[in-house]
Amino acid sequence: MKDNTKLVAAGRPHKRPLHPVNPPVERASTYLFPTYDDYLDGAKNIAYGRLGGPTHRALEETVTALEGGYETRLAPSGLQACTMGVLAFVGAGDHVLMTDSAYDPTRKFCQNFLGRFEVETTYYDPRATGDELAALMRPNTRVVFAESPGSLTFEVQDLPALAAAAHAGGARLVVDNTWSAGYYLKPIALGADVSIQAATKYLVGHADCLLGTITAADEKTANLIYRAALQLGSNVSADDAYLALRGMRTLAARLERHQQTGLELAKFLRKRGEVETVLHPALKSCPGHAIWKRDFTGATGLFGVVLKPVETPALKAFFNAFKHFGMGFSWGGYESLCLHVHPAKNRSAAAWTAPGPVLRFHAGLEDIEDLKVDLERAFHAMAAHA
Ligand SMILES: Cc1ncc(COP(=O)(O)O)c(C=O)c1O
Missing domain, CATH: 3.90.1150.10 (Aspartate Aminotransferase, domain 1)
Incomplete structure (x- = not known):
């Protein structure tokens, strides 16, 4: 399917013969297991509100289809998508390479918050070549973060070169892809491990809700993001997921x-x-x-x-x-x-x-x-x- 068709068709599983065009908002904290065996199975996918329900899944599927990734998780804001996209992969003693053109609060999170947990951040020139980035890599570098183009200064980053340098050093490339809305740039196809959007911007498109999306390129990366989101108690309302999904249709x-x-x-x-x-x-x-x-x-x-x-x-x-x-x-x-x-x-x-x-x-x-x-x-x- 081409992108324009994905934006219309994705995330619309029709389970009833006479169904509404849009997947409805399903608000829930508690889901009831039909039998004890279902409870034991844990109904992995939809079991508790914080794991998301069908409205969230419909949006996640649509974003995954657009970004060309393996799986998407939602975050309550674009900023949390950025912070989760780093936090999921680092621990004490690790190192992050952050573009100097990054959205300021993303930058401050690394400096102020991660710094408290002994995760060190170095900033790199957004125009860095692969060789220049490779020279900044350390044995403990886990994440190279890019934002292309930078949302204040508009430097365009060489993502394939950055991905190659990051991977050669054992790090993941995480890209803030908000500017392109996932429509005009496909970071995952260019080698990125994670593509993030502040869905607050073009996906929602009507200046009335905050939301973030984190799309992983592969299962292992997706599981690390899933665990980080779960353990931090991250949650998005079904109403907001609905607004973003409706925005994506147009x-x-x-x-x-x-x-x-x-x-x-x-x-x-x-x-x-x-x-x-x-x-x-x-x-x-x-x-x-x-x-x-x-x-x-x-x-x-x-x-x-x-x-x-x-x-x-x-x-x-x-x-x-x-x-x-x-x-x-x-x-x-x-x-x-x-x-x-x-x-x-x-x-x-x-x-x-x-x-x-x-x-x-x-x-x-x-x-x-x-x-x-x-x-x-x-x-x-x-x-x-x-
Ligand atoms: C490039 C970029 N990334 C992330 C964010 C954060 O998004 P939110 O405001 O939804 O937290 C913004 C917000 O302006 C942004 O411009």
Whole structure:
């Protein structure tokens, strides 16, 4: 099946002759075993609410089909999917290699939380080649964590090279695949052991629920993730699983539009005098474009812009003039966003030295002409306050 068909057909087991199109929400903590023998068998799959029920399974199956993995587990947030994707494989005395471009809370988890348990983290340049990564590997390195492209600075990572270096040293490659929504990039096919998504973004797609997915490439990796999730008591509500699954049914159609609007906005912004550079992997001028072209089949709606240096009152006027671009954390919903971000604060391996402020844009589903007018209004306000 092609991806567009998987997104419609996966996770819809029809057990009744007259069935609803969508698998219904099944809310449960307690499941009742029909007989004592069933209880002894433990009904491995669905036995207690925390292990998930049919609504969770339907979502997990759909994500597994899209990511091309062996099995998916859900997490109550994208961040927990990232932290579980590391925690499942490390113990005291181990070492993690984390991309310097990682989502800041993922980075802080390694630094602050894992550090307390004697798991050491080293940050690597997101543009590292396989050889450069291999040089940083230690005998106790268990996880190489990648996020491609970085969600603030948009460096595209060479996943096949990173996978080869990680595997040669006995480590797993874990990839935060949120940007591609699992649709435009298949980390597992490129050699990754785990592909993670903050489903909060494109899978849910409507800015109304938090959720994470952790897809393992093989059974052994899946079992380690399963055990970590179980022992930590991780749980997702069936209502939230339902929202993500419903979001996935329209993912392909939404992404096409996010891609189109994102590219048009990026090209529009590139021509503005106030803009130093545009960080969009699908633009030839973006570092990492060649890898993006080789490994990705498209782009979503998240990209960055580095402005020329600008005084704070002018920047404030720019943001306050927007009527359509909202100022909010997160992305991947139907609405357009623009946020002033500060990547320099969270770098240790590859300093971020851009001269001006970095703006992160999310291209939503509004009409492109309205979005352009909104940007022109904001730049006009900026000029008036310069
Ligand atoms: C790349 C990336 N990974 C993970 C997360 C965490 O997701 P959540 O907000 O669902 O915890 C985010 C959130 O912004 C993100 O941008």
